[in-house]
Amino acid sequence: MDRVDVKPTVFAALTGGDADEAAEAYAIAPLLNCLLREVARPAPEPGLHRLPAGGALLRVRGTRRPAGPEVHTGGAWRRIGHRELVRLTADELRSATGVANTALAREMTRSRETVAALLRARARARVPEDAYRRSEQSLLLGHPHHPAPKVRGFGAPAEWLPYAPEAYASFPLELLAVREDAVAEDGDTSALDALGQAPPGYRLLPAHPWQLALTRTSPAIRAARADGRLLRLGRTGRALWPTAAVRTLYAPQDDLFVKFSLDVRITNDVRRLWRHDLLATRARDAATAAAFAAHDGPAAWLSDRGYRTADFAFEELAVLVRDGFARHLVPGAGPLLAAALVEGFDGSPLDRLTDPAPWWAAYLRQVVPPVLDAFARHGVVVEAHLQNTLVAVDRAGLPVQALFRDAEGVKLLPGVTRAAGWERLVYCLVVNHLAELAALLAERFPGSEPWAAVRAELLRHDRAGLLPEIAALLASPTLPGKANLLLRWTGADGADARYLPVPNPLAAS
Incomplete structure (x- = not known):
């Protein structure tokens, strides 16, 4: 069978070229996938789609990663970019649902801007030697059927780029200490204690630096700092790197994954570790681990062993401990x-x-x-x-x-x-x-x-x-x-x- 060498021409060179042009292609493909799946109707000719609200014809190139959208107006085909595609999508959805949503339109635009910033940062960054890390930190497109797969809130790039997996980021964790009578935890969280040293009467609580910045005005956290329930100790001695999930980090020297709350919308959710999910984690994990243990084959489940947090900021400061590879690979x-x-x-x-x-x-x-x-x-x-x-x-x-x-x-x-x-x-x-x-x-x-x-x-x-x-x-x-x-x-x-x-x-x- 002959192999066709498919070059990522619509996604221009990742470490060079025009970042804005590449970002346009990265942003257009998933938005078109959504529009074609959820709104448009296929027209008789291949590659043509009818938009029901205005009756316009939409033409695209490709199927898996559609590109080059054109609309038929005034008897001719006209190429449109991401900005106009967002407006066209918003018009169709307002007509179909009777609902207006300016926030999502902003997210779609912001997602494109995020990719451009990532591409520029990636071009300056050192490529990791480890193939696993390169795989986790490769997703510039992201979810191929989401209208804004790369939105990272509405902060300036300087606020989130230091923590972006797609920019090959790695960074130390912030180390907090929570007074023992204010600790809330379940399961096996002992691996966290190896990341630093808490003073007597306190338990160590690592924190994602981005989340710590996002919660700096929290009244509960400020009150706990003022009365001594929460101390700031410094940072871990070595860096961790973010996986594709952004808020989950891997510590290679400790062979440990840690998952944090992150009060930022990424795809469909604000990525906080919600109380109801944390309380259900042990039961879900135990059932899943048992199912994989009974399976006749090498498949493995990376267990979420337990969580630790502070009772005064249960969701905001939660950290989840996940198995590394040592016992599974x-x-x-x-x-x-x-x-x-x-x-x-x-x-x-x-x-x-x-x-x-x-x-x-x-x-x-x-x-x-x-x-x-x-x-x-x-x-x-x-x-x-x-x-x-x-x-x-x-x-x-x-x-x-x-x-x-x-x-x-x-x-x-x-x-x-x-x-x-x-x-x-x-x-x-x-x-x-x-x-x-x-x-x-x-x-x-x-x-x-x-x-x-x-x-x-x-x-x-x-x-x-x-x-x-x-x-x-x-x-x-x-x-x-x-x-x-x-x-x-x-x-x-x-x-x-x-x-x-x-x-x-x-x-x-």
Whole structure:
């Protein structure tokens, strides 16, 4: 099979060239994906779409990462940029919903500006030597079906660039000490105590420096500093680096992940560690860890071991402790972020492929069974989207293990119905995850059949008969696609999910 060398021409050189031009392409692609999925209607001619509110025709180039939008007005086609695409999207949504949302329009514009700032910073930064770190810090596009995937609040770039994974950031944590009678914690948080030394009568509480700056005017925190319940000790002796999740950092020398509250909207949510999620974390994590321990295979769950915070600022200063790789990773294998395989990064095993079939079969064999087993045998719905999945590869780049993370996104049956849990699993695993990789492989290797391999893996797994939903999935004409644009436009809660039917390639494979 011939490999087509697909160059990222719409996403101009990452370390040079015109950052504004590249940012335009990065911002246009996900917004077009949202517009075409949630609003536009296909026209008879390929590449053409009808916008229902004004009746205008929209023409784009490409499918996986659409580019070059044009509208047909006055009898001619006219190219539009991101700014006009935002206005066009806002007009369509106002007409469709009866709701105005100037905040989201600002976020879409700000997301583009964020990418430009990231590209400029990235061009000056030193590229990390570690392939895993490069994968986590590669996501300049981000969520490919979100209207503002890179928005970082409305502060100046100087406020957030020092903490941006896409700029290859690394930095020390701030160290706080909380008086023992004001500590709130659950689970095993002992790893935090190795990051510094608290004075007698206090417990160590590391803090993300960005979050500490964001909460500097908090009356509760200021009062605790004034009366001695909270002390500021300094910084950690060594730097940590942010993963793709921005607020989750990795300490390589300690082999430890720490997740913080961050009072900034990133995609659909303000990324705070909410009290209700923290209180539910141990139960979710224990159920998921048990499901993976029972699985007959190398798949691993990176446990959220516990949290520590201050009772006077429970959510604002919370920190969650997550397993590193030491007890989980297959010997000799190197982890990579699944989302980075889709977006591309220096060192991706996909760049070495000449025939994708063996690699894809190995990938599916590692990723799909543990997620389906957790649901079928244990009632655990793992949020197995691209940013929550790590794939470990051997020296040849072949997938040998899948690792999953983030108990916050886990759902347990019967806390949700089986039907709702299955819909969420299909969206996260199939639509958000496998569909993105399958589309990339089909683009790079014309003539390949990535969906036939997905179908075969699902059928192979279903021989035990524990998942009658698989037969329906393979026969259904549609899959559930999350409507992120409509969710944000209508101001729905970030944890809500609204799905629209999208074509199911499994039915046609």
